[in-house]
Amino acid sequence: MIASDIIVALATAPGAAGVAVLRLSGQGCGDLLRNHLSPASPLPERKASLRDFVDAHGDSLDQGLVLYFPAPHSFTGEDVVEFQGHGSPVMMAILLRQLQQSGARLARPGEFSERAFHHGRLDLAQAEAIADLIAAGSEQAARSAMRSLQGEFSRRVESVEEVLTALRVYVEAAIDFSDQDIDFLHSDQLLSDLRKLRRLLSETLQEARQGQLLQKGISVVIAGHPNVGKSSLLNALAGDDVAIVSEHAGTTRDVLRQNLLLQGMPLQILDTAGWRDSDDPIESEGIKRALQVAEQADALLYLFDTDADLQDIVADLQARSTWQIDTRRLLLVRNKIDRCPDWQDSFLEMPDHRCEVIGISAKYGQGIDKLKHRLAHLVGRTPTELPFLARQRHIEALEQAWKYLEAAEEQLQQGMGDLAAEDLRCMQGSLASLCGDMLPDDLLGRIFASFCIGK
């Protein structure tokens, strides 16, 4: 259960700055701070007042603005008071000590957000969005976190829950009337609710997966035979001389990683060793690593030379990859088109997908902008659509909900209403955990502990 004592923390980043903010939360925290202020008159509610922070002898330690938000209209839902002083780390440490001596306790990481959650000011997905907004590594990630914070994700989950609740009521009622002649478990109403639930959940899951990519960064692996220009492409994308380029086949061995932003999306581009049969143990290790990262890539740029035959290239790609290549995540890139000026982009018909083949010249920059554009499209985003930011925890809960839904559908087909009802009940539990309902305290504690201090 949540503690109700007074907590204090530096809400701004540590280090010298123009301003630093001390924040206190808990019943009576306004009076606790007031004992250190001059003048010590009552604090106006929700209005800034200029005060001195004084020590026990009445000597001024700092001067700043004080803001008082009485419960329940505050971030945490408790009394909250802030002192905005000068950004001196030494002075802030002194003020913190003084407040602790008066009975405030140093807040644990995320404790302000945890209290906001327990007082119903935010649900868990929103509280997580605050932490994600603070940690966002790109504009897109920050904007998406803001969408989640404004409740977009929670509302989406609620709309799935609404349809699910209606369905559960129906199935439970159908079980009660199972001894009658009418077959409620195969009715049109039930099938249409199930279809709707499936669609809503799958859309939410898809958007959450996109959001998670923004959160963790999107890995783009450049692969292909030796000497086709992989390192040259990395340099062209990075706009910098990051990797060694040479005419010797087998130059790159280690996996090279370069972070960059593409249309506001955080990408990590990985340059890898060229795929070939090699007796050199070091090169072989490099190729093994290249295959490993290619398997885990969110997008695979498979590069080949102008003189290569496309069918052979694809056959080789399929032969060397020990996993099933997701062709929707694959871009075939023909490099060195400066050598064949009449090159035209094309498509390659693959069994399950029409795969694009783009021509570039990594060395002379031809086609690089087009490649970036296609890459942005491939990783699933156009700049105008923005998903909500999602975490691994959210994906897992949604995937679990999906499994329960599939199980319930199967049970319904077999006419096993009782078992379907149980699956749907479990599905509701998975969805409820997204916004923090029915999560055990220790798990909640672990989630909030990953937040920063003062938030």
Ligand SMILES: Nc1nc2c(ncn2[C@@H]2O[C@H](COP(=O)(O)OP(=O)(O)OP(=O)(O)O)[C@@H](O)[C@H]2O)c(=O)[nH]1
């Ligand atoms: N004409 C031309 N040459 C290129 C182009 N891109 C790369 N090259 C040349 O091709 C050779 C190999 O380039 P790299 O970028 O080192 O190729 P790689 O695929 O990284 O090679 P490994 O690391 O050995 O697997 C170098 O001599 C480059 O200058 C291009 O677009 N046009």
Ligand SMILES: [Mg+2]
């Ligand atoms: Mg290389």
